[in-house]
Amino acid sequence: MTYAARPEDPAAIIDLHFAPTPNGLKIKLFLEEAGLAYRIVPVSLSKGEQFRPEFLAISPNGKIPAIVDHAPADGGAPLGVFESGAILLYLAEKIGRFIPADLRGRTEVRQWLFWQMAGLGPMAGQAGFFRVYAPQAVPYAIERYTNELRRLYGVLNRRLEGRAYIAGEYSIADIACYPWIVPHAPHGQDLAAFPHLQRWFERIAGRPATQRTYAGVEDVYARPGRPVAAAPAAR
Structure with missing residues (x-):
């Protein structure tokens, strides 16, 4: 489990249901940029954990990533969001950053x-x-x-x-x-x-x-005898 920050209220932590795919890394990158407190909930795709009932209750399509915001802006019950684009829009609107107001x-x-x-x-x-x-x-x-x-x-x-x-x-x-x-x-x-x-x-x-x-992210394209993804210039 990983935290970008440790809030005074543990309920403010966002659960990120995650595997190190590009779509999963999008949300991790946003959370790191925003400095939001989050907890990684690993989802092993090779083990089929994305099809477990508890995950499908959050992400009906059986795909990562998904989040659960324990402190949504409306003050209501924890809110689950699936689909990486929808998650990015939700989080940007939640904090008022990384998307213009005009x-x-x-x-x-x-x-x-x-x-x-x-x-x-x-x-x-x-x-x-x-x-x-x-x-x-x-x-x-x-x-x-x-x-x-x-x-x-x-x-x-x-x-x-x-x-x-x-x-x-x-x-x-x-x-x-x-x-x-x-x-x-x-x-x-x-x-x-x-x-x-x-x-x-x-x-x-x-x-x-x-x-x-x-840092420490598994290269999902690194397979024996196959091409290996080029690392970013500063990784």
């Missing part, structure tokens, strides 16, 4: 968050599966998802030209995308081909919260 800024962050949820994450996940985990090589699938992921890297690279972060100040858009760029090597991508994306990646890798988030 309409246009908020909309910009939301659309890039949804872009990650609908495009970058699913395509990277498929590329990772067929390149690393598939029991047999499927050349068409490998080419299909690797190429689509390269296109999405290009979208993000163009977006980051002349920008320090994806949508104004550092936000949940950056927090959502970064963990999906960490395994660029096993996903078949070369950051040197995307200089603006590489600059952004290295900037976030150097943040203290990022280094705390990734």
Whole structure:
């Protein structure tokens, strides 16, 4: 069990049901950036713990991450939230950080968050599966998802030209995308081909919260005889 901070009221701790996947690491990264007190509740995917009734009561889709906020803003009973994008929005709104207050800024962050949820994450996940985990090589699938992921890297690279972060100040858009760029090597991508994306990646890798988030984290792509994910510049 891990705490980012030790609050005076133990009930203020957020339970993070977690496995070290990009989606799980998104939420850990947010909690570290925010300095919120949290407790890791490990979920072993290989053991099928994501299908236990007590976890499904929080995350009906049987996927990590999920959180339980023991001190929601309405003062009511503990509140469970599943789906990483929904969790990021919930937490950002809870503390009033990492998402702009104004309409246009908020909309910009939301659309890039949804872009990650609908495009970058699913395509990277498929590329990772067929390149690393598939029991047999499927050349068409490998080419299909690797190429689509390269296109999405290009979208993000163009977006980051002349920008320090994806949508104004550092936000949940950056927090959502970064963990999906960490395994660029096993996903078949070369950051040197995307200089603006590489600059952004290295900037976030150097943040203290990022280094705390990734310290001691298992590399889920490190399998014997298979590619190993490249570590962040400062991990």
